[in-house]
Amino acid sequence: MVEKIIELLEKENFKELKLLLSEANEADIAECLDELDKNKQAVVFRLLKKDEAADIFARMDPDTQENLIETLSDNEIASIVSKMYIDDAVDLIDELPANLVTRVLNNSSETKRKAINEMLKYPEDSAGSIMTTEYSSLEEDTTVEEAFNRIRKRGLTKETIYTIYITDKARYLVGVVSAKDLLLAEPQTKMSEIMEENVISVNTNEDKEEVAKMFDKYDFLAIPVVDSETRLVGIVTIDDAIDVMSEENEEDFEKMAAMAPSEEDYMKESVFSQYRNRIVWLLVLMLSSIVTGKIITSYENAFAAVPILVSFIPMIMDTGGNCGSQASTMVIRALATDEVETRDVLKVWWKEIRIAMLVGGTLAIVNGVRIFLQYHDLSLAIVIGITLFFTAMLAKSLGCLLPILAKSLKLDPAYMASPMITTMVDACSLVIFFNIALLLMNI
């Protein structure tokens, strides 16, 4: 579609371009705008239908939004902001540089500005920070007929009308009615008769990750957010919950590969910023390699006497690292999805011990046989076999215990992933290796 847009732009065929844009989906148009040059973006944006422009604007990348805010007139900005949902407007403000923030706020209505400022007060990872203050709420004694009339009148400016929240006079949340219930009820029925009273809600300070998990568990389309006095203040909708889920997943992948998590996309983040995210952990992990190096030095006699031992260092280190990262990945994920709790530590350990015995046993036998056939040296085969078995036991144990330990110390288990485990297992497995060699090979 981008090619088509550029072609029409070059031909200055604005009429057909306008038609193309009016038929396309908002998300697709936003994606195209992100790919255009800065000056083309403004031209295309001005051709959009007025009532779709705000929605498309909200879906664009922060960079594109910034470009447009710089280019558009005050009137145009005012028109977009007035049609944007509060939560999208807050996201925009969060990403813009300070001078453009002022520009956006100056072109917002008094009420919008107040609402935006209110939302910006919530802590970064809280339910409050991802909620919208635009929702449908009705009072208990409203009838179905009145409800329809009210929704018809106000409905278009609400982000979701699929769930209607029922409050009492003091704005305390007392029930929910789904659009489905509303459609199926008789016109004179009161909300209090059809509402579900056991409402599941979250506090504004609840962690946004926990909120996202609730969507997965309960299959909700929206969750109401209440303040500390259980007064309804907003809702979190499922599209924002999905965004939180994918963000958290990306962050876990990054942490588990020894990187500082980043909110930027890979291709958009600068080389220097990526360097900064990666170098810290590399230096930290390198420190522990120094310990491993020291350990090897202290066994200099062993490999001076039997030089072939050195050639098994990579295999023992890699196998230990791989065994450990398998266990740590499983446990980190199980902790993230609440399948495993810190109190399950012994159950998990016992499970990994049994897996380690099977895995270690197999590796020991396969390699023992291979080495005996290759070198015709039984003691070497036994040394490597025993080392592999104990390395597997150790790696799987550290792999499952360290993430749980991290969690119980209120640290993020994701940092106890593959790179950390590998570096720790290395040192220990080499100690095992050289000691078994010294013991069995008469060095």
Add this chain to the structure above:
Amino acid sequence: MVEKIIELLEKENFKELKLLLSEANEADIAECLDELDKNKQAVVFRLLKKDEAADIFARMDPDTQENLIETLSDNEIASIVSKMYIDDAVDLIDELPANLVTRVLNNSSETKRKAINEMLKYPEDSAGSIMTTEYSSLEEDTTVEEAFNRIRKRGLTKETIYTIYITDKARYLVGVVSAKDLLLAEPQTKMSEIMEENVISVNTNEDKEEVAKMFDKYDFLAIPVVDSETRLVGIVTIDDAIDVMSEENEEDFEKMAAMAPSEEDYMKESVFSQYRNRIVWLLVLMLSSIVTGKIITSYENAFAAVPILVSFIPMIMDTGGNCGSQASTMVIRALATDEVETRDVLKVWWKEIRIAMLVGGTLAIVNGVRIFLQYHDLSLAIVIGITLFFTAMLAKSLGCLLPILAKSLKLDPAYMASPMITTMVDACSLVIFFNIALLLMNI
């Protein structure tokens, strides 16, 4: 809540237990049932409200479902199955052992059985396999008033009434109307006047992962599924899309830690099955360690002359592995989210080369200085510094190129993660290390 249920069960206070169950959320009850003993499960299940039982049943773990199917009478099974949505019934059938499948199908109505069998024909990872055939569809010339009447009559048995699909006489999909549009329109308006005509739909054979991505992009609540002749055959709802997203993520985590992906939860999967998922890759990766071992042996002279060289093997291997897994994780994720395509290979490589120069440079300087201060040996410091620099370059290059290569060969890039990269980088970095040492240290 489980404790409370067990307490009430032991006191045989069924009245209060019934009250507790009637007030709780379905998802919470399902979770509690999963935690109870087999015989308690049936007791509690029989106390549930009839109209909630099927929904709760659909949310339980496969094990619990199996236990209950074994215990319940034919009549009870028939009652549950008749109230279950088709897609949930298909999921149930998928998980049950053959003898229980027959029992469930024998207790289903003729139409339900036919619908289930129809659904089971779709390929495992296709849109068809996760869709439901229960949706609201209306014809073009239906008026808003008629629409409301029809929904009131049939609405309760439809999984979602929030989006209504508009078809022509031949069941071709021609438009969609949201419940919102319906609520806001005048009673005599025809569907053809308010429907959105540019409907985004998917084919039954579309990969379910691609379908899930569309939910993220377009913020839909449901996507219509059409057959090869674009006739409407079902819809995929957002709750199923979220399940697909989390499943795919879990699988990626597993693949990236060198494990065969598994659909079972960590705590529920048997030790032997976990062993099987883990051992294959460990053995494959071990093969390549043999190569690395061979390489070391061929440089025996080098470390016989300068034994201290051996003590740097772990640091060089670990740093190479960590550098590589950072790059591969970023690229694998970017490929998974379609942010990077195979044709971007040169752009990505150039980016990683620049990051590698910064990272490698920093590591080289920090370590060079550290080694010089510790050993007062300038040539050793230079050898390690240069080796680290080139190892970083090599690791980042392999880390970004191999996942893209895998993708262009139609293999899953996730397998080119940390363990695979680490093992490959090891061999190459040791060749670099010993050659630079031989060159600069006059061995």
